[in-house]
Amino acid sequence: MARTEKPLFRIAYSLYTKTRLGYIFHKKQLKRTREHYPTGHSIVCPMNINGVKILPVPILSDNYSYLVIDVASNFAVAIDPADPEIIQACLEEEGATLEAILTTHKHCPILDKQTIEVGNLRFQALFTPGHTVGHMIYVLDGEPHNSPNCLFSGDLVFLSGCGRIFEGSSSLMLSSLDVVSSLGDETLLWPGHEYAQDNLMFAASVEPNNPAIFTKLEWVLRQRHQNHCTCPSTIGEEKEYNPFLRTHSSSLHDALGIERQPSEDSTSFRSRVLEEITWNKHICLNSRGFPKIYCI
Template sequence: MQVIRLEALSDNYIFLLHDRQQNIAAVVDPAEAQPVLKKLAELKAELVAIFNTHHHNDHVGGNKLLIEQFPQLIVYGGAEDRGRIPGQQVFLQEGDRVQFADRIAEVIFVPGHTRAHIVYYFPPEKSGETGELFCGDTLFSGGCGRLFEGTPTQMVDSLTKIRSLPDNTRVWCAHEYTLKNLKFALSLDGDNTDLQKYFEQVQVHRNRGEATIPSLLGVEKRTNPFLRWDNPSLQLAVNRNDAVQTFARIREMRNNF
């Protein structure tokens, strides 16, 4: 399964999954249809599925036109998003599995950014290979999504599920927010040498106009403050000693950064 990153809108990423053997494709969170249709035409591939993580328009805006072009495709989304995702046919819950070509993804329910958010995790096929996590707006490189419909407790629980996945997991998040996220992270966790090194790498990529996505989950665990709410130095930095309160304070500070 090849993952092709497509740019959309001002800072969105769409992910096209391509199976070369069957020449079929699936798309994760099509913010708009045209970048997807253009790449499908280049590949001469048939689109068979849309995997939506949540209902926001910058993740489902391309659904309608893609369905018109490929009426046999299947639209997947979370069960709690019923009625909010255009064309949704499959209503997924925690522990469900979905298949694309010969790969099977685990569905993880991660409310917080929205009440219905899900992510798709494809475990590695072989030892030493990477897993693939399509996490929408729940986890960003260096950050996490705003809490529009969920609570800090829900988001900590959701991010705990993601944090439990293997370090060697590629994180395919839906926005290019990394540089600003890391600037904020350094304001709290400036002595973190892993964070300093990652920030320098990201600066180089962005100065070249290159994407920072995917990141690696192992790097996120060491550098992302929204996966480190139980770290004593971060708790001290925000004057909190409880995991949820620490997370909530960090999220509030990021909102105003």
């Protein structure tokens, strides 16, 4: 039986993203969290990779924006800069010039596989609907810098998690998750939220016999105890412990007690597995009175 969440979350998300009321709510959130976290919700370290500087920017209570700076030109690309004041302050501190803004949530598919070049930075935009129907992710090409590619995944994939399906369907989300899985295992994952601890605890409840989950959780707990940022992970790591990237895994099927029916093709079955994990997550969040209504 297909399991679907109550429409409440979809309605709330629609109000948040499409109405003046949502915009006012967002502005209030920005103000409140700037006061509550004057230095950001997490301690971040910039990563310098052969002429590229990647700076996670903590905003709101658990979001990350990113600045990607071409060190040679000091041109910067901002990814999901939801708090312009904080981004502007970071740009001034870095002495960088903002040349482009990449957003992940609301696009039309015409952008799929387009290349965006800024200085020595080259990004590929990939259409990945599911969280929203117009969701995009961006892959920074590491080849010119002799480094791994970097995936800026917005709310498609988090460390050990994936975005709530607000506007898409399980099958659409599955095809987008497969885009992520098809990227190289060494690809660095820079997600849109700091959800690692909760996500790994959920993963541990779903697949308690998977040692990779507990190894990563132990590291994440140490990081979060000191309020440190947990990104980046790699796509290779995520395939080991992120249940949303493991819908093909027989050990996950066993843990969920779910079997492929003779009439089911592989994609339909994996889509059903994804629904089951999503449903379990929904129950888990509700049982803990999880307060957030968006981007989970």
